[in-house]
Amino acid sequence: MAQKASAESPVAARRDSEGKATGAASAAIRLSGISKTYPGGTQKAVNSLSLEIADGEVFTLLGPSGCGKTTTLRMVAGLEEPDDGAIYFGEKPVVDFAHGINLPPEKRDIGMVFQSYAIWPHMTVEENVGFPLRARKFPRHEIPGRIAKALDLVGMGGMQKRPGPLLSGGQQQRIALARALVTEPRILLLDEPFSNLDAKLREQMRIEVKLLQKRLNIAVLFVTHDQVEALSLSDRIALMKDGVIQQQGSPRMLYEEPVNAFARDFIGRTLLFRGQVRAHNPSGPLAIAVDGAPDCMVFGRSVDPEVKTGDAVFIGVRPEDVEILPAESVNIPSGMMSGVAHAALFLGERIEYQVDVDGQRDIVIFGDRHNPVPEGGRVWLRLRPEGHSVWRNDWSHSEEAN
Numbered sequence: 001m002a003q004k005a006s007a008e009s010p011v012a013a014r015r016d017s018e019g020k021a022t023g024a025a026s027a028a029i030r031l032s033g034i035s036k037t038y039p040g041g042t043q044k045a046v047n048s049l050s051l052e053i054a055d056g057e058v059f060t061l062l063g064p065s066g067c068g069k070t071t072t073l074r075m076v077a078g079l080e081e082p083d084d085g086a087i088y089f090g091e092k093p094v095v096d097f098a099h100g101i102n103l104p105p106e107k108r109d110i111g112m113v114f115q116s117y118a119i120w121p122h123m124t125v126e127e128n129v130g131f132p133l134r135a136r137k138f139p140r141h142e143i144p145g146r147i148a149k150a151l152d153l154v155g156m157g158g159m160q161k162r163p164g165p166l167l168s169g170g171q172q173q174r175i176a177l178a179r180a181l182v183t184e185p186r187i188l189l190l191d192e193p194f195s196n197l198d199a200k201l202r203e204q205m206r207i208e209v210k211l212l213q214k215r216l217n218i219a220v221l222f223v224t225h226d227q228v229e230a231l232s233l234s235d236r237i238a239l240m241k242d243g244v245i246q247q248q249g250s251p252r253m254l255y256e257e258p259v260n261a262f263a264r265d266f267i268g269r270t271l272l273f274r275g276q277v278r279a280h281n282p283s284g285p286l287a288i289a290v291d292g293a294p295d296c297m298v299f300g301r302s303v304d305p306e307v308k309t310g311d312a313v314f315i316g317v318r319p320e321d322v323e324i325l326p327a328e329s330v331n332i333p334s335g336m337m338s339g340v341a342h343a344a345l346f347l348g349e350r351i352e353y354q355v356d357v358d359g360q361r362d363i364v365i366f367g368d369r370h371n372p373v374p375e376g377g378r379v380w381l382r383l384r385p386e387g388h389s390v391w392r393n394d395w396s397h398s399e400e401a402n
């Protein structure tokens with residue numbers, strides 16, 4: 001089930017605060033009904049996609065490999081032509097299928113960084129970073145100053161003369177970023193820019209890009225298949241599958257209120273507990289009694305309005321919303337579930353227990369290393385009382401999630 005943007009658009013919010021009559025004017029980028037089928041392709045790589053990105057916003061396309069992220073980005077850049085729809089930068093159409101408009105990449109005010117180390121190895125840093133300036137015929141006397149400024153931005157000041165081959169992977173990505181920013185574009189497009197870096201460097205670059213983006217207040221369209229990267233960098237995320245946006249919203253909204261099983265299982269982990277609806281009302285959360293735990297009642301929301309009192313359901317619980325306690329540490333286990341932890345995997349930052357939960361089935365529960373539970377020991381499980389997602393009792397979903 002795909003759904004339109006359910007988060008309040010920051011574009012709309014800005015329009016209100018400035019009291020402008022036309023909202024589209026303050027969107028840095030607007031995609032309207034963009035589709036693309038590659039020659040010989042049987043399926044649309046991108047299917048009628050619409051979204052808006054505000055000035056100064058980091059907007060991320062997130063989804064599994066092949067879902068159409070790069071194709072979308074390339075259409076924004078002018079490297080692919082859509083079969084339908086239009087893209088606006090501000091109020092200016094850069095491509096409009098119906099009106100035969102399609103500006104070449106150099107006429108779009110963008111900077112771009114790709115996945116691979118996209119610098120020219122036979123050139124120096126200065127030649128690499130200055131390339132877009134020369135290609136766009138910036139006045140010669142401006143070029144050295146602009147290069148120096150761009151290098152300062154990415155923490156590579158003074159490295160102008162360094163040859164390409166003498167740069168580390170992280171430095172190469174910084175140079176690629178400086179090259180994307182050197183023309184001071186309105187929009188920065190980033191396609192999995194950190195995926196060739198090792199984990200530590202990736203984390204560092206993530207933070208640097210976030211700080212840089214805040215300083216420049218530039219609109220960023222970011223592409224990644226990595227949910228942690230998306231959650232940590234984005235103001236808003238569009239989660240894609242098969243060329244279609246499944247859900248759009250803030251990182252927190254996608255994590256806490258997934259609209260379908262795909263969104264729920266792609267972002268973070270979800271534990272599914274069986275239960276039964278005890279009370280429902282149209283506006284508030286559902287009250288769910290947890291199977292196998294006589295006095296455990298929790299609250300959650302379902303995207304399915306048909307879910308009613310008496311229905312058997314799954315309660316979607318994020319791992320950090322369950323606490324595992326050794327049986328002997330609890331005097332009065334009211335509102336808790338019980339079980340046996342028959343396997344424990346020590347992972348450093350957490351311990352993963354395979355717990356045979358009474359009235360449920362085996363569920364993996366995360367515990368912390370300071371309160372270990374012995375293997376084979378009886379345990380109590382305490383669920384957060386509210387804020388869970390609720391799903392129809394359909395085993396096909398549950399097998400995906402656990």
Ligand SMILES: Nc1ncnc2c1ncn2[C@@H]1O[C@H](COP(=O)(O)OP(=O)(O)O)[C@@H](O)[C@H]1O
Pocket residue numbers: 038039041045063064065066067068069070071072
């Ligand atoms: N140049 C191309 N020619 C034909 N099919 C392509 C081409 N580029 C991508 N595709 C197909 O389009 C779909 C979307 O690809 P892509 O946009 O690269 O996805 P993502 O970036 O999310 O991994 C995939 O099915 C892919 O195989």
Ligand SMILES: [Mg+2]
Pocket residue numbers: 069070071
């Ligand atoms: Mg891609």
